[in-house]
Amino acid sequence: MKNRIFVFTLSILLPLVARAELKWEQTQVELHPGVADKEAVGHFKYQNTGETVVHFKSVHSSCGCTTAQTQKDQVMPADKGEITATFKIGDRTGTQVKTVTVETDELAHATTVLTLKAVLPELMQIQPTLVYWNTGETPQPKTIVVKPSKDFPVKELKVSSPSAEFSTKVARDIASGEFKVEVTPKETTHPSATALTIQPDGSAKIFYATARVMPAPATPATH
Amino acid sequence: MFLLAAAALVPAVGEAIYFRDRVSWQSPISASELVTVDQARAWGGNAIWVDARPDADFTRDHVPGAVSLNEDRWNELLPQFQSIWSPEKKVVVYCSAESCNAAREVAERLRKSTQPPMQNVFVLEGGWEAWVKKK
Numbered sequence: 001m002k003n004r005i006f007v008f009t010l011s012i013l014l015p016l017v018a019r020a021e022l023k024w025e026q027t028q029v030e031l032h033p034g035v036a037d038k039e040a041v042g043h044f045k046y047q048n049t050g051e052t053v054v055h056f057k058s059v060h061s062s063c064g065c066t067t068a069q070t071q072k073d074q075v076m077p078a079d080k081g082e083i084t085a086t087f088k089i090g091d092r093t094g095t096q097v098k099t100v101t102v103e104t105d106e107l108a109h110a111t112t113v114l115t116l117k118a119v120l121p122e123l124m125q126i127q128p129t130l131v132y133w134n135t136g137e138t139p140q141p142k143t144i145v146v147k148p149s150k151d152f153p154v155k156e157l158k159v160s161s162p163s164a165e166f167s168t169k170v171a172r173d174i175a176s177g178e179f180k181v182e183v184t185p186k187e188t189t190h191p192s193a194t195a196l197t198i199q200p201d202g203s204a205k206i207f208y209a210t211a212r213v214m215p216a217p218a219t220p221a222t223h
Numbered sequence: 224m225f226l227l228a229a230a231a232l233v234p235a236v237g238e239a240i241y242f243r244d245r246v247s248w249q250s251p252i253s254a255s256e257l258v259t260v261d262q263a264r265a266w267g268g269n270a271i272w273v274d275a276r277p278d279a280d281f282t283r284d285h286v287p288g289a290v291s292l293n294e295d296r297w298n299e300l301l302p303q304f305q306s307i308w309s310p311e312k313k314v315v316v317y318c319s320a321e322s323c324n325a326a327r328e329v330a331e332r333l334r335k336s337t338q339p340p341m342q343n344v345f346v347l348e349g350g351w352e353a354w355v356k357k358k
Contacts, residue, residue, distance in 0.1 A: 063324055064277045065295065090295035092328075128338040130305045195302040207298055210305035217311050 021050035022075065022104060028115040033089060035121050035152060042085040042116040044100075048075040057103040057110075059083060065090065066116065068100040085116045093122040124148045124200065129209045131183050134216040139185045141169075144209050146179040146198060153177065154200040163194035166211045183211045191215050256330065258345035260357045263315045271307060275318040275329040276351065286317070286354055292329055301336070310342070317347035317354065326350060 029042035048054050054075045059068045065088045071081045085100050100114040124146055131142040148154040157179045159168045169182040185192065193212040199205070263270055272289035274281045281291040290307065292300045308314070314333060318326040326346045334340045347353065 064280070064319070065325075088295060090293075091297035091299075092294045127335075129301060129336045130308070131338075193306050195306075205298075208302045210302050212306070214309050217309075 021048065021108065022046045022054050022106060022112070023049045024112065024114075027112060028117065029085075030117045030119065031087075032119050033121070035123060037089060039089055040087045040116070040118045040120075042087070042114075043082050044085065044114045045080065045082045046075070047080045048077050050106075051077050053077065055105045057105060059100060059102050061085065062099040062101075065092070066098045066100065068114075070102075083114065085114065087116055087118055089118070089120060093120050095119050121151060122149055123152050123203070123205065124154070124198075124207060126198065126207055126209055130212070131209070132212045132214050133185055133188050134214055135188055135191060136216055137188050137213075139188045141182040141184040142211075144181040144183060144196075146181060148177060148179075148200065152200075152203075154179075154202075156201040157181075158199045158201070159196055161194045161196050161211070163192065165192040165213075166194045166196075168196065181209075185211070185213050188213045256327075256344075256346055257348045258315060259348050260353050263313075263345070263347060264357075266313050266315075269311070270313045270315050271304070273304065273314060273316040273329065273333075274351075275316050275325040280319060280351075286351075289317075292316075292333075293325065294328060294332075297332070304333075305336075308341075313343040313345065314341070315345050315347050317350050319351040323350050 023046060025045040025047075027044065029044065031040040031042060033040040056070050056073055056075075059070055061068050066085055068083055068085045070083050075081055083100065083102065085098070087096070087098055096118045098116045098118075100116065102112045102114060103110055104112075127145050127147070129144075131144060133139065133142070146157060154177070157170050157172070159170050159181050161168055161183075165186050167184050167186070169184075171180045171182070172178075173180065181196075181198070183196065191213050193210065196209045196211060198207040198209060263272075272286045273292050274285045274289045275293050277293055277295060278291065281289075281293075285291070290300075290304050292304050314330075316326040316330045316333070318324075318329075330344045330346050333344050349356075
């Protein structure tokens with residue numbers, strides 16, 4: 001009986017004494033990529049402060065836009081390393097929070113969630129990106145407001161419509177730095193559409209907005 | 224009774240502090256924003272399906288008739304969606320389990336793309352995987 005108690009106690013205590021432990025320098029990283037950056041890379045450094053080897057079982061990210069890589073599959077005692085999380089910026093804007101879940105064979109903390117926060121600059125705000133009229137509606141101009149960010153001053157805005165069915169007029173408000181793009185359909189007698197291209201001076205980046213004359217919604221027949 | 228509650232609180236607070244960096248959470252999507260595969264299918268031609276997954280996933284397979292609109296190429300892809308949208312249509316946005324925040328983010332950006340905000344924009348419950356199961 002005494003032997004059994006001894007073995008049981010040992011089985012509880014041994015893993016605690018000879019435990020593996022990955023200590024993370026930080027589990028949250030905040031990045032502020034520049035306007036021209038295509039990706040943001042976060043480095044999550046760790047060290048095995050335990051006495052046994054730690055094995056990575058899986059590393060996966062919360063989003064298809066983020067990839068995470070370990071430098072090695074196992075971490076020897078006292079060894080250091082890092083997991084890099086690469087976030088593809090694409091056309092995302094604002095604050096983006098992505099997580100990477102790391103699973104190891106540690107007994108105490110098998111799962112660690114690493115958080116990558118990226119504060120992305122927005123070159124310009126375009127509101128709305130779609131202006132539309134119904135067929136038969138008076139072809140009055142509608143306005144798209146283009147607001148460049150403070151870090152990206154724009155003096156001139158080139159707006160063009162590939163379709164002759166719509167005309168555009170750009171006006172700049174010097175005080176606010178905003179641009180007002182007035183879009184007018186030539187007529188609203190039939191459905192038509194155009195993808196307006198909006199290009200700020202000094203940038204190769206092209207933004208889009210759409211102008212459409214839509215078929216009037218069907219009204220239910222009355223008897 | 225009070226002592227029991229206090230005793231239970233101590234380990235709970237301790238755990239919350241100790242695991243503060245290890246817990247992942249996010250606010251759930253409200254039920255009114257979600258739509259099931261069956262509900263969305265019942266809308267037939269009155270629904271526009273939007274695939275918010277990366278280009279490669281869309282090229283591999285997608286819901287028939289769906290348009291690709293992801294945040295990797297938002298500016299470039301948005302006009303295609305806007306050329307088929309009309310106010311009376313319902314919009315069903317989906318992504319895969321791997322990138323399932325994407326549908327929610329795309330839905331939010333779509334709502335803000337018109338003035339007044341676009342109505343009837345839904346996120347598909349269970350995403351692409353749910354649609355494949357019911358195919």
